[in-house]
Amino acid sequence: MHRYRSHTCAGLREADVGTSVRLSGWVNRVRDHGGLLFIDLRDHYGLTQIVVDPDSGGFATAERLRSEWVVRVDGQVKARSPETVNARLATGMVEVFATEIEVLSEARELPLPIFGEPDYPEDVRLKYRFLDLRRETLHANIVKRTQIIAAMRREMTGAGFAEYTTPILTASSPEGARDFLVPSRIHPGTFYALPQAPQQYKQLLMVAGFDRYFQIAPCFRDEDPRADRLPGEFYQLDLEMSFVTQDDVWNTMTPVMTRIFEEFAEGKPVTQDWPRIPYDEAIRKYGSDKPDLRNPIVMQPVTEHFAGSGFKVFANMIASNPGVEVWAIPARTGGSRAFCDRMNSWAQGQGQPGLGYIFWRKEGEALEGAGPLAKNIGPERTDAIRAQLGLGDGDACFFVAGEPSKFYKFAGEARTRAGEELNLVDRDRFECCWIVDFPFFEYNEDEKRIDFAHNPFSMPQGGMAALESQDPLTIKAFQYDAVCNGFEIASGSIRNQSPELMVKAFEMVGLSQADVEDRFGGMYRAFQYGAPPHGGCAFGIDRVVMLLCGAKNLREITLFPMNQQAFDLLMNAPSPATPTQLRELGIRVAVPPKA
Template structure:
């Protein structure tokens, strides 16, 4: 039995010229009102499109204002040819209204024009996000998000992965970002945490014998916002595989990401094909000055430290010297702007040389390079007539960072970056440990559950700062999309790895008890990663801010301006969870 909808019998995308002469009922929001005296027009918008409604009986317009939610019944007719609107699918037809019913009245002044809401201040947009979402561009981002997530699920299932949901209330972890904690009512003084990631649970699933797991996982981290990071919560395509190596994970990552980006990227976009370039962390820091390189930028950084220790330019002596060769002559104004940028990021200056047609050099450093060494630097840097080479000198860590920022600025300022392209790479061979200057001790660099390269032998015999881990990131266009690792599934290796970072075996039992116990019952080798869904969609939609692709985002200060979170709770609620607020 078919039950007729009392509000509408067609959506806007279902109405065509074939319906001319039909009596139809439509429903939606009043986008525009145009009163032409004896006849009035409304642009009626629903989720699927816009239809022009003509009211020859102008009394039908009485009491109607923009953004009212209405149901209108009338006859579909052709528009006059001179009034065709080629911008919308229904641009050759209109509905002549016979009856109008107001379903939802606007009682307050609309805080912004819906069609131009993206030009409104962000705090106002977020406070009235339900209105902002009526904007076609904003709404289309959410539809696109749904389509991408649906495709990711389909793709992972086709590849043999089983979707399993892991808990939202879990135990607090001492590693990683700051937890969101949730007080327990039943257990006085004890707390749950919201998961920063399903890390331990997905590893426990591997111990349970599930071969390939995935989920679109919500993750919660009490971190400050950035343009590519939403505070509070985010979603990732989390997956884990048993009996898998780093290379096995790479193949899955390549297959799912290349397929997703090829399907959803803008028309004509170039997507990196498998296998992706694999760049070691050490190489990335040298060639790009960052472990998140944008491969659309053709510039590469070279190390000239040894060369300049043999020159007479004293400011470079005893320092790490990095250089960037640009196959372009810069104007005086461009040099001044680059110097200003260098100073803005903390550099004292920005040395350079220009390469003239006869391969002689012009610039402030030229006189400090002996004539018999000028051919050497040309060969080291691949210099050609017309090139400009920039020099960055500092302690190694700062030289790498400054060079990386100069590289990015040159790529942007000189318009060198490849257009309409998604360039992926893997960064691997991360250091297992680093020295923390504040605590004056050795700590884990990234994921403490990663397998050290060289296993127990490396942990026992090598300097901890020389040990590499089977850890890897996927980077696309300078954005870190994913981190992952081959997991440490061996109890003896895990105990030793944590011991180096200052944890006793008792600490391991207490803080990571589930994994510690589970790994004593035949844990398989396993590995995985977790590409960020929000960042994928942000890249595919070419949005600069991640909040543009999240339905109800917090603002940059981790506040929900729409619902008023975080907010106060009652004294009774606090008593029930045994909490007293300190002033």
């Protein structure tokens, strides 16, 4: 028999009854039932119940066991009695009567509990991550992550892609965040950058004629903590295709990702034909470029109903500024003053003056609007709003007014809040879509100049003619995001493969041709030697896994994450370099004084 095990702790079944087996694993817990000891033995694969009676040769050892000790158990497989069968366990029809127990490793008093998984301070969980990873839910999430990545590789290979590995030590690239820099010892005073994404390399692969590339790519961004991204590093399913339009990218990746979601959705419905929603439409309907389509609330403009009305706050805004609009946020079943007042209080907590509302209720046979706005605009306008939005008895509607560019984010947050508060969101499904036609440029308020709104290597719609003659802020890009349940899970575009277009686009944000040649010389040169039309995207693996695991935090699907201050409590990183290391690199550290 093998030194440590003949089976895993998930491997025994009724067919094994009567056989001698050897198991090894961790003591999940010990229960004493009147002198008869029951040990739940756990390994990576599952759990088996061990029974130790006072006559067993292993009883004296079993009495010493504590949680998380590592042991080897020899014994006989027996069928459980009908009343003790545990249908929740794969091994729940059998148990092992121990004949010998060997302690392989003892465990000190645990700094956090493993069994039962109660909430525990995050700093302790991260410092003792090797223990935290033994907890059932987190362990299962990590296993599912590996399975999802394996499925991605299988599906991409099946779709005709080949996996190529791109460099980790590279040059700085404008991907929207700060680079992590790596000093060069061989070339003193110079630095490599860790890749924010393999963007330039994958485009160069297309120029090199490889046609369909993918990679499970590590990416590094030195940015402030965000709720939907871990600090420091993340992984993405990166891909690129030659001789394609954006429709080809969507038509290729929609079925690939749909199959992956279906495989791990545990029966939850998944969108089959992902809708393609223009960016401007998404902003007006949902107040977000990553809308949660499980929320049925769709906003509508109702400016005409307030123009010249008795509600002077809105009416005066409309009269004095042609750019002002009023948007309605319909809220079915929200027609109570208590709910409307809660929404109003929430809005004030967001720094807004309030959130106007109307709710409808039956007065006898008549359906009447109630609330301050209804009184101010009168019954005819109130009913016209109700009819436009398709609302009825027991429903409500909230209103925001101003220039849409200044209020759309708040309107989207109010839509989300109303949908969640009223339990309108169907949480047991995966609703996916493509957001398309993103703006190519945006105005940088801080620096008072035009800047790229998204990926600077995207192809502008209209090409050179648009760059030369169109208002930059009206130019759209062949650029798109994939969204699922309110999370951006992918971003991509058709690329700008023309060196002249590339220079012109960067000139519009203040960079010269010399700057382009200096910073992006590899791509700039490549595009002058026969570059095919190409495009692609990158799916955020961490976010996809988080959605499929039903986790609320990216740290629940990541092996060894940092905390929100970008500190690795387990490995104590970052830490100071030694004087010898700094001397070899020719670096002197100047730490800024603490405020």
